[in-house]
Amino acid sequence: MKNAVDSLGTDWGRTKESVFFLLLFAFLHALFRYGGRLGFLLASRDIEGAVREEFFRGIIRARVDEVRDFSSGDLLARGTSDVSSFWLFIGPGLLTLVSAGFTFLIGIFFMVKISAKLTLILLSAIPPVVFVARVFARRLYRGHRRVRELVGKVSEVASSSVTGIRVIRSYLMEETLEERFSRISGDLRDAVVSTQSMSALFHGTLTLATGVGTLFLIFIGGRDVLSGDLTVGGFVAFVSYIGMLSFPSIALGWVLNLFQRAKASLSRMEEVTALAGIEERGEGASPHGRIETLEVRNLSFSYLENSRPVLRGVSFSLRRGEVVGLAGETGSGKTTLVAILLGFLRPDEGEILVNGRRVREEEWPWIRERIRAVFQDPFLFSETVFSNISFPVDDPRPERVVASAVTASIHDEIESFPEGYGTLVGERGITLSGGQKQRMTIARALLPDWDILVLDDAFASVDSLAEERIFSSLLDLLGDRTLLVVSQRVQTLSRCHRILVLHEGRIVEEGTFGELIQRGGIFSLHYEREKIREGLS
Ligand SMILES: Nc1ncnc2c1ncn2[C@@H]1O[C@H](COP(=O)(O)OP(=O)(O)OP(=O)(O)O)[C@@H](O)[C@H]1O
Ligand SMILES: [Mg+2]
Structure with missing residues (x-):
């Protein structure tokens, strides 16, 4: 310059x-x-x-x-x-x-x-x-x-x-x-x-x-x-x-x-x-393989420190091929127990064993892959019916999706939707009834390969006839796999091999339907009440 x-x-x-x-x-x-x-x-x-x-x-x-x-x-x-x-x-x-x-x-x-x-x-x-x-x-x-x-x-x-x-x-x-x-x-x-x-x-x-x-x-x-x-x-x-x-x-x-x-x-x-846990599913096969037994030992859990425990000293086991009912009044801890079985919640005391071996923290993703659950509050994504049912599997074959929907007794209703399986549901699409949502989530759970199916009050929004129909077809396709079903309905519980009765966080009764009725305990009272109700309706 x-x-x-x-x-x-x-x-x-x-x-x-x-x-x-x-x-x-x-x-x-x-x-x-x-x-x-x-x-x-x-x-x-x-x-x-x-x-x-x-x-x-x-x-x-x-x-x-x-x-x-x-x-x-x-x-x-x-x-x-x-x-x-x-x-x-x-x-x-x-x-x-x-x-x-x-x-x-x-x-x-x-x-x-x-x-x-x-x-x-x-x-x-x-x-x-x-x-x-x-x-x-x-x-x-x-x-x-x-x-x-x-x-x-x-x-x-x-x-x-x-x-x-x-x-x-x-x-x-x-x-x-x-x-x-x-x-x-x-x-x-x-x-x-x-x-x-x-x-x-x-x-x-x-x-x-x-x-x-x-x-x-x-x-x-x-x-x-x-x-x-x-x-x-x-x-x-x-x-x-x-x-x-x-x-x-x-x-x-x-x-x-x-x-x-x-x-x-x-x-x-x-x-x-910082919340991202160590639950990272590694490569390779499950360290546990097929789940033959799932055992819960002396489980205690409370949501908040120093608060009353929701579950206390709960022990039971599920063996392959068993159909087990979980009964108990509202608030007795059934959903909490399901969350623990899926590793969503960690018990304060007690342990969970798969095939006789204690489940380690990092193994939960593998366990979860083998246990399929239908939750009490059905959740659907704002996507098509087809993808809502099929997303758990990588390459969904349409005939398998339809077969699951048939088992869950929802196929006919899906067919009547404006675009059938291509209909958008949720926020941006059609609103489904509570019962439709529940059956949709049942169909979703059936699709992938699993060893144990857990139904947490999954029939609460469908009538007893539909519940019977779906439950029967579930039992038909179960084969040698295990089913844990949370239900209030006597009809469903009576078809289980064994029933666990949860009361205020403890398992107070366990046995076959007949045994529990004969015992004259909490379950038989529940049975009497339900019988009257079903008789009335
Ligand atoms: N996230 C939470 N934080 C604190 N307390 C909770 C939480 N979830 C559930 N609870 C309490 O734990 C107890 C057991 O609840 P849970 O949902 O397991 O009962 P449930 O047997 O499944 O009842 P229902 O038959 O009504 O579904 C209840 O008293 C409930 O208020
Ligand atoms: Mg519940």
């Missing part, structure tokens, strides 16, 4: 040459900036994607009881807006930090050349700035953490309102919910404002410090000029470099805020990714 200006009007060739180099420099500069930014942003998007996937892994691989500590709305917020705020730091934040760092170093380099003394004075401001930054950082972190939590709450209320829309409308709860939402939304606004004020205060403090520092340096520099230690040109250049340093100082405030926000978000995401 100096050459171009000095040679103006005197040496045309040199001017042209200088202008050419200037243009080339500008072009290269632009290219590097563009390339650098693009590279940086692409890399940060890659990291963001990886973090998001890791987060999802955490949810999907967590222990079922642990992931249930989070509401789905809160998880949604963590997986979306927390991931975004993490990206904001590693993308634009880091980019700014790097370019501010460069500006700072270049500025300091030239300043030292002009006056080492003034530069040292300037650098002596760094420790107090770092100290102030640390004080603000802690507060910003707390503020952002609270903001993130409230974002989770907002999303929680919104998502549960969508799921519970019918309840809300039928109980005329619209206003209550609007109030609840507006309260949380107000809390969120307050938290955001308070955090942003803190950030603004930090910005202000930095700007004030920069201004006062500049004045101070001009004063000292001016005296150096008067005493002849510094040239006027050097002084002017130095002051202009100070101006150049205002960018890094402002950037510092901005990036610190982003950093604390990202830190708060990351810690929230880590709470979820």
Whole structure:
């Protein structure tokens, strides 16, 4: 630049040459900036994607009881807006930090050349700035953490309102919910404002410090000029470099805020990714092979520490080919027991043995592959009927899907849907009745290969005739496999080889249907009640 200006009007060739180099420099500069930014942003998007996937892994691989500590709305917020705020730091934040760092170093380099003394004075401001930054950082972190939590709450209320829309409308709860939402939304606004004020205060403090520092340096520099230690040109250049340093100082405030926000978000995401258990199904065959026996010994379980145990000293075994009924009044612990048999919950005491060998923590995926369960609350994905039934197997053959649907007594109804097996169900498709959903989940469970089938009240929403029909066809296809059926209906229980009666978390009776009726205990009372009810209906 100096050459171009000095040679103006005197040496045309040199001017042209200088202008050419200037243009080339500008072009290269632009290219590097563009390339650098693009590279940086692409890399940060890659990291963001990886973090998001890791987060999802955490949810999907967590222990079922642990992931249930989070509401789905809160998880949604963590997986979306927390991931975004993490990206904001590693993308634009880091980019700014790097370019501010460069500006700072270049500025300091030239300043030292002009006056080492003034530069040292300037650098002596760094420790107090770092100290102030640390004080603000802690507060910003707390503020952002609270903001993130409230974002989770907002999303929680919104998502549960969508799921519970019918309840809300039928109980005329619209206003209550609007109030609840507006309260949380107000809390969120307050938290955001308070955090942003803190950030603004930090910005202000930095700007004030920069201004006062500049004045101070001009004063000292001016005296150096008067005493002849510094040239006027050097002084002017130095002051202009100070101006150049205002960018890094402002950037510092901005990036610190982003950093604390990202830190708060990351810690929230880590709470979820940390849940991903060691349950990783390795390659190769199951260490247990086919399940011949499943034995439960002295099992105790409580959901919360120091609370009343839901299961107490439960022992029983299932042998291959057996059909075992599990009876017990509501709340007696049947579903809890099923969750333990699938390794979803870990017992506080007792053990589970497969083929006589204790199941190790990392073996649960193999065990689970051999035990198929139909849960009490049927869940269908918002996909077609076909894929809802067939997804447990890799290469579903349509005739097998149909055969399962026939066994579960749902085939005819599926055929009557607008697009048969291709009909979309769930949120975006047709809504199925409770009984249809249950039979659909039974059909799904039948499809893959298994050793033990567990039905947890899987007939609760179908009438007793349909239950009988489905149960009969299940028994027909069972072969030498094992069935554990949780049911209230006497008709179903009477066809089991053996019945376990659970009462307040203990197995109080065990035997064949006839034996239990003769004993005159809890089960026979239940039988009498059911007989009267069935007689009435
Ligand atoms: N996630 C949970 N956290 C705390 N307590 C729970 C949880 N799930 C169930 N419980 C409690 O454990 C007890 C047993 O529940 P469980 O669902 O196993 O009963 P159940 O025999 O299956 O009842 P039902 O016949 O009504 O399905 C109940 O008192 C229930 O309130
Ligand atoms: Mg239950």
